[in-house]
Amino acid sequence: MKKNFKTRLAKTRNLVLGLSSAALLMACSANPSDVKQDTDDFNLSGVMQPVAQENIFYDKEFFNWGSSMVKGEDGKYHLFYAQMPRKHGFFSWLTDGRVSRAVSDSPTGPWKHVEVVMEGRGDGYWDQYTVHCHKIYKFEGKYYLYYMSTNSGDMDLTPEQLEEVRRSRWKPDNLRGMMRLNQRIGVAVADSIEGPWQRFDKPLIEPEFPIANIVNNTTVTQRPDGGYLMVVRGDQPDQPKNEIIRMQAVLLADHPLGPWKMQEKPVIKDYNSEDPEVWYDAERKRYYSLYHAFGYMGMITSEDGLNWQRAKHYKVSDKSYKTTEGKTVKVHRYERPTIYHENGKPLVMTAGIKMPDGDTHSLFIPLKQ
Numbered sequence: 046m047k048k049n050f051k052t053r054l055a056k057t058r059n060l061v062l063g064l065s066s067a068a069l070l071m072a073c074s075a076n077p078s079d080v081k082q083d084t085d086d087f088n089l090s091g092v093m094q095p096v097a098q099e100n101i102f103y104d105k106e107f108f109n110w111g112s113s114m115v116k117g118e119d120g121k122y123h124l125f126y127a128q129m130p131r132k133h134g135f136f137s138w139l140t141d142g143r144v145s146r147a148v149s150d151s152p153t154g155p156w157k158h159v160e161v162v163m164e165g166r167g168d169g170y171w172d173q174y175t176v177h178c179h180k181i182y183k184f185e186g187k188y189y190l191y192y193m194s195t196n197s198g199d200m201d202l203t204p205e206q207l208e209e210v211r212r213s214r215w216k217p218d219n220l221r222g223m224m225r226l227n228q229r230i231g232v233a234v235a236d237s238i239e240g241p242w243q244r245f246d247k248p249l250i251e252p253e254f255p256i257a258n259i260v261n262n263t264t265v266t267q268r269p270d271g272g273y274l275m276v277v278r279g280d281q282p283d284q285p286k287n288e289i290i291r292m293q294a295v296l297l298a299d300h301p302l303g304p305w306k307m308q309e310k311p312v313i314k315d316y317n318s319e320d321p322e323v324w325y326d327a328e329r330k331r332y333y334s335l336y337h338a339f340g341y342m343g344m345i346t347s348e349d350g351l352n353w354q355r356a357k358h359y360k361v362s363d364k365s366y367k368t369t370e371g372k373t374v375k376v377h378r379y380e381r382p383t384i385y386h387e388n389g390k391p392l393v394m395t396a397g398i399k400m401p402d403g404d405t406h407s408l409f410i411p412l413k414q
Contacts, residue, residue, distance in 0.1 A: 084329040085346050088358040089384075092413040093394060095367040099155040102147070102407040104128065108135055109407045110397040111320070111381025113181045114152060115188070117238045122152045125162060125181040125190065126407055127381070127397070135403065137211045139195060139224055141165075142177030146238075152385050152393045153409040163190065163233060163242060171196055171248055172231055174224070178262050178320075180383070184273075184301045188235045190242065191249070191263045195227040217286050228259040230277060232302065249303060250277060255311045256294045257282040264323045265301070266332070273298045274350045275305060276312055276321040276334060291319045293336070295350060312353050318343070322382050325350075327389055335361065335382045342382060366398075366408060377401045390414060 102109050102124075112126035124147040129137045143164040147156035165174040172194030179192040202210070202220070210221045229248035235241060250260045256279025265275045274297055281290040293312040296305040312321070312334070323334040332347045333356065341363045346356040364379045378399035385393040394410040 083357075084331055085357045087326065087329060087333060087344075087346075087356070089335075089344060089391075089394070089412075090358060090361050092391075093362070094411040094413055095369045095371075096408060096410055097369045100153050100409040100411070102126065102154055102156045102409070104158075106131055108405040110138070110405060111178065111383070112395045112397075112407045113179060113383050114385050114393075114395070115181050115183050115238065116152075116387065122149045123147075123181075123238050124149065124156055125179060127177055127179060133211045135399070135405065136214070138175065138177050139221065140174045140207060140211050142175040144176050144179050144190070144192065152387070153411050160239075162240070163192070165194060166244070168201075171229060171246070172244070173197065178381070180264055182265055182301070184267065186236075187301075188238055189265075189301045190233045190235075191230060191265060192233070193228055193230055193261045193263070194248075195224050195229070197224060198227060215289075226258055228261050230260045230263045234302070250275075250296070250305060252279050253307050255282070255307075255309060255314070256280060256292055262293075262320050264321050264334070266324045268297075268350065269325060269327065269330075271299075273301055274323065274325075274332070276323045278319045278321060281314060290315065291317050293318065293321050297350075308351055310351055313345070320381050322384060324384060324386060324391075335384065337380045337382065340364065342379060366410065375401070377403075378405075384412075 107128035107130055110127040112124050114122055114124045117123050125144050128143050128145050130141055133141050144162045146159045146162050148159050149156045163176045166172050173196035175194055176192045179190060182189045206220055210224055213221045215221050215225055230250035232249045233242040233244045252258055252260050258280040260277050260279050262278035265273055268274050276293055276295050278291055278293050281292040284290055292314050295308045295312050298305045318336045318338045321334050321336045325332050332350050334345050336343060342361040343359050344356040344361050345353045347353045365373050365375045367373055376398050379396055381397040383395045384391045391412050394412060396408045398408045399405045
């Protein structure tokens with residue numbers, strides 16, 4: 046009996062030792078690339094540098110607002126920036142917005158205005174009023190200028206009614222509410238950064254589930270598989286008539302002109318946010334997207350572009366920025382963020398700034414490499 050017990054004990058000990066050795070051997074021989082690593086370590090707040098006076102772009106006759114840039118074949122930086130006439134007030138972005146182009150030897154400025162690129166086309170066009178909330182990209186040798194516009198439908202606005210839309214705040218049943226509901230996303234295409242720009246008879250993007258009512262705030266990036274990903278902002282469905290919750294959705298396409306297919310799963314829901322700025326980080330093999338949330342700027346991330354979560358370094362900034370003189374400037378609005386990349390590296394963060402006194406400017410924040 047004792048002999049049999051000792052024999053079984055020895056066999057059990059040998060089995061345990063064999064399994065432990067096999068597990069250790071497998072762990073040592075495993076391919077490190079098979080182990081999933083968390084690559085979400087981009088800290089945008091940590092690389093934002095103080096701004097100098099030359100990093101501020103101001104205009105006496107127009108409110109300078111959100112901006113987007115590309116580097117031209119001439120080696121210069123070409124800024125496409127939103128403007129609204131000061132004489133019509135800040136809220137005229139819905140009626141009188143335009144996109145202008147400026148040039149600089151540096152992506153942080155100073156900038157020199159060159160031309161007005163695009164305005165509303167007038168009666169008979171879907172983009173009758175305003176060109177706003179734009180982004181400029183160079184894809185496959187062509188330039189694509191995505192933008193938002195609106196129209197008054199079958200209604201011909203009198204000068205007095207147009208002025209009412211310019212000055213009034215949104216209500217669901219006033220004229221501004223009507224113009225707001227007609228917001229759509231379009232695109233213009235050019236072979237040269239100087240144009241001419243080809244526009245189209247219909248919008249590129251219409252609202253559809255999971256968003257409702259409008260589409261605005263477009264941003265586009267190229268996917269690693271060669272296709273394209275777009276994030277847009279619309280209204281969350283099934284809300285009370287007098288309330289708006291802004292939400293974001295994602296679309297996919299094989300070409301910058303589409304057709305774009307809306308994805309069912311929203312990027313952000315049940316949380317008021319707008320002005321997304323999306324890009325694919327090839328080094329980290331993941332997407333990032335900025336947005337402003339009416340009080341601060343946040344950053345989210347996704348590995349596949351469809352399932353999003355808060356980034357590890359989610360909080361990017363409150364409503365303030367630092368200057369090279371050591372001051373912290375508190376602002377009223379800090380919106381329309383974009384990130385300019387060069388050779389795959391983020392170089393500059395831009396934003397539209399509105400001060401407590403109502404004045405505005407475009408801001409260019411250098412990013413530490």
